[in-house]
Amino acid sequence: MIIFIMDIALFLTGFYALLMKRNLIKKVIGFGIMEYAVNLFLILVGYRKGAEAPILSGKITDVLFVDPLPQALILTSIVIGLGVTALMVALCIRLYQRYGTFDIAEIRRLRG
Amino acid sequence: MFEFYAVMTFMLIGAVIAVFIRGLLSSVIAVGAVGLGLCVMFLFLKAPDLAITQLVVEILMLIILIRATIGRGVSRIHRRSSVWIGASFILFSGVFILAAYAALKEIPVFGQALMRVSDFYIKNALGKTGAANIVTSVILDFRAYDTLGEATVLFTSVIGVLALMRKKGRKKTDERDEPDR
Amino acid sequence: MNGMSLIVKRVTRYTVGLILLYGLYIVLHGHLTPGGGFAGGVIIALSFIHFVLAFGREEARKSVPERLLFLGESLGAIFFLAIGLLGITAGFFFLNFIAGAGTPFRLFSAGTIPFCNIAIGIKVGTGLFSIFIALSVFKLAREEGKK
Numbered sequence: 498m499i500i501f502i503m504d505i506a507l508f509l510t511g512f513y514a515l516l517m518k519r520n521l522i523k524k525v526i527g528f529g530i531m532e533y534a535v536n537l538f539l540i541l542v543g544y545r546k547g548a549e550a551p552i553l554s555g556k557i558t559d560v561l562f563v564d565p566l567p568q569a570l571i572l573t574s575i576v577i578g579l580g581v582t583a584l585m586v587a588l589c590i591r592l593y594q595r596y597g598t599f600d601i602a603e604i605r606r607l608r609g
Numbered sequence: 610m611f612e613f614y615a616v617m618t619f620m621l622i623g624a625v626i627a628v629f630i631r632g633l634l635s636s637v638i639a640v641g642a643v644g645l646g647l648c649v650m651f652l653f654l655k656a657p658d659l660a661i662t663q664l665v666v667e668i669l670m671l672i673i674l675i676r677a678t679i680g681r682g683v684s685r686i687h688r689r690s691s692v693w694i695g696a697s698f699i700l701f702s703g704v705f706i707l708a709a710y711a712a713l714k715e716i717p718v719f720g721q722a723l724m725r726v727s728d729f730y731i732k733n734a735l736g737k738t739g740a741a742n743i744v745t746s747v748i749l750d751f752r753a754y755d756t757l758g759e760a761t762v763l764f765t766s767v768i769g770v771l772a773l774m775r776k777k778g779r780k781k782t783d784e785r786d787e788p789d790r
Numbered sequence: 791m792n793g794m795s796l797i798v799k800r801v802t803r804y805t806v807g808l809i810l811l812y813g814l815y816i817v818l819h820g821h822l823t824p825g826g827g828f829a830g831g832v833i834i835a836l837s838f839i840h841f842v843l844a845f846g847r848e849e850a851r852k853s854v855p856e857r858l859l860f861l862g863e864s865l866g867a868i869f870f871l872a873i874g875l876l877g878i879t880a881g882f883f884f885l886n887f888i889a890g891a892g893t894p895f896r897l898f899s900a901g902t903i904p905f906c907n908i909a910i911g912i913k914v915g916t917g918l919f920s921i922f923i924a925l926s927v928f929k930l931a932r933e934e935g936k937k
Binding site for chain 2: 498499500501502503504505507509511513514516517518520522525526529530536537541542544545546548549550552553562563564568569570571572575577578579580581582583584586587588589591
């Protein structure tokens with residue numbers, strides 16, 4: 498149970514960076530840390546003690562396997578996270594070209 | 610069980626460094642360390658597909674983040690955020706901790722997963738599809754519709770990036786772009 | 791974007807082919823060993839990015855034309871959708887209709903799964919490489935004493 502609590506602490510660290518930091522790149526970093534915490538939580542729920550990786554081979558039969566369903570779902574989630582982060586970084590680069598800064602309060606002031 | 614706690618502690622220390630350090634390049638490197646720690650954690654949790662995918666996606670994410678932060682070394686922002694944002698952070702994390710406490714009483718103890726749906730997938734993977742990798746047979750045969758949705762999301766993000774970075778046509782590589790006021 | 795020094799260029803000539811071969815291996819053996827289409831596609835994109843980073847943008851532009859990238863990404867998506875729609879005539883969607891051919895634990899087994907892996911590998915690889923090219927065309931002006 499302690500490992501779930503450590504995972505929630507990782508999520509709250511990323512959430513702190515997303516809300517309280519004024520630099521746009523720090524917000525993107527906080528979002529990335531939150532995504533790591535959520536992916537890790539779903540794989541932690543599906544773990545079984547003393548089991549093997551879910552790949553069959555011809556020789557060994559009748560072993561315990563870990564849960565393959567959360568692994569399949571998190572596999573797509575990791576690649577989607579990469580696409581979303583690339584889009585956020587493209588937005589940050591455009592904002593820097595337009596306003597000259599990464600500070601979000603400065604951008605709001607310059608927009609008028 | 611000791612190795613789980615060791616890698617989780619490493620990830621927590623790396624995340625705290627990434628959030629609180631002043632330089633942008635240092636915090637990007639710390640996020641890279643957290644991602645690689647997650648890859649090692651996936652290996653300990655017996656998920657080799659995820660470990661390979663997480664490793665290469667982490668490398669690509671580091672390349673993209675370093676592209677955005679090169680040349681802009683230290684974030685010289687000294688003033689703090691307003692009080693309202695701090696209050697809303699405390700409120701939302703309080704709600705989250707209450708919900709997490711209620712949820713942690715329901716899920717099974719770490720190490721004994723209830724596998725109600727996955728028993729069907731494990732028993733019938735070799736018979737119905739002929740694949741030896743059970744995770745591949747789940748994402749490409751039993752639940753292939755989700756993979757179609759994921760391919761669509763990736764396609765949309767590529768179109769979004771290409772549409773954003775294309776202002777007044779493409780420039781040659783030797784022209785510098787000025788921020789316009 | 792300029793290229794790197796001479797030593798990096800000489801070593802890159804040998805490692806680009808090895809990384810591309812490794813990515814193709816992971817894509818093709820996705821139904822036997824861990825990996826699959828997504829991880830293999832990202833490794834293929836990384837081999838192209840390795841080439842662009844070592845040799846510079848101008849020389850890479852001569853080797854990899856851009857029309858090929860957009861064509862590759864769209865063809866990957868259409869190929870994956872076409873494999874799924876082939877089962878419409880029998881009333882199913884995404885049916886694995888050649889699941890019985892071939893022996894298990896060999897390269898030719900598991901029906902349509904290797905073809906789906908190849909389509910996804912092409913799509914993810916060319917898509918991520920074109921994201922990298924789009925993000926590196928513009929050079930940003932440096933901070934000029936602001937703040």
